[in-house]
Amino acid sequence: MTRARSSTPAAHLPPDRLPAAVLWDMDGTLVDTEPYWIAEEYALVEAAGGVWTDEDAHDLVGQDLRVSARMILDRTPVTGTVDEVVHALLAGVVRRTRQHMPWRPGARELLTELSEAEVPSALVTMSWAPLAEVLVEHLPEGTFTAVITGDQVARGKPYPDPYLEAAARLGVDPADCVAVEDSPTGAASATAAGVPTLVVPHTVQVPQMPRARQLESLEGVQARDLVRLATEQLSVRG
Structure with a gap:
């Protein structure tokens, strides 16, 4: 199930508040698989x-x-x-x-902080459930409120369906969330769903695109930074 994206511009999000949820890509974003x-x-x-x-x-x-x-x-x-x-x-x-679970720099720490702050996280990956389950098993129970995998959606990334499905499962407006991605395909999916997006390029370069802000690393990024970073043209250096 998906729903229409909000028409609220991402730039209207108050930059000093926590996002309603954080929607995470997996391969190359959370873990270097x-x-x-x-x-x-x-x-x-x-x-x-x-x-x-x-x-x-x-x-x-x-x-x-x-x-x-x-x-x-x-x-x-x-x-x-x-x-x-x-x-x-x-x-x-x-x-x-x-x-070997190859965590990307800063990712696990940010996941932990979001959980402690009671900000829901969803895993939105084109990998199928067996691999997503390996990641979930390495984290405390409840780290992800929802898990959307490539075998659960009719249209995967770059279509908006996976991110719309994640927001629908969490009961939040996509425009009030922040997505974290590493690839052009993933960033296209998240932004098409109306989600302000942070892109941390890794294996491939990602072109600049509306609603997507690029960072060099998640190291040092805190929960309170996410909305500001996703809606301003800033760079965090790891």
């Missing part, structure tokens, strides 16, 4: 006798997993169904993540 995905892509394609490149891998960053799987099938000798490719990649990334 993009190298895991890329490694699994290389392994899958090379096992089929194909060639994969970093440029190919970067095209997949932030995409719905079914879109990524289709791109692999279209570009390489890999065979099977879209879902079979997704499950092959996902199994490898889940295994790697269980062995």
Whole structure:
């Protein structure tokens, strides 16, 4: 279920208040799992006798997993169904993540502060539930009030549906939230949903876009900073 976004401009949010909720991307934003995905892509394609490149891998960053799987099938000798490719990649990334949870700088600390301040957080990821569950298991119970994964929405990022669904589940207006993303696809999804967005680029560059403000890092960012940072053209240096 989704709802229409608010027409309230993000710039009208009082900059000194806490957001109604924070909506988090996962891969590359909370945890540095993009190298895991890329490694699994290389392994899958090379096992089929194909060639994969970093440029190919970067095209997949932030995409719905079914879109990524289709791109692999279209570009390489890999065979099977879209879902079979997704499950092959996902199994490898889940295994790697269980062995080591690679937190991005400042992310876990900010999650903890938001929880202590009783600001709801939602996980909004194009990864499927098995990987999201690994992350949730590494955090105190109740850290995320809602979890939206790529296998739960008909249209994934860059469409606004995942972020609209997150706001609907939390019962908040998208314009009163802050999203945290790392990719062009994710930032496009959040801003299309009307969510003021903080972008911390990591694996790929993200172009400037309306309603999105870029930071170098989440290190040192506190809950009370989020609305101001998401609605002003500022930069935080890690």
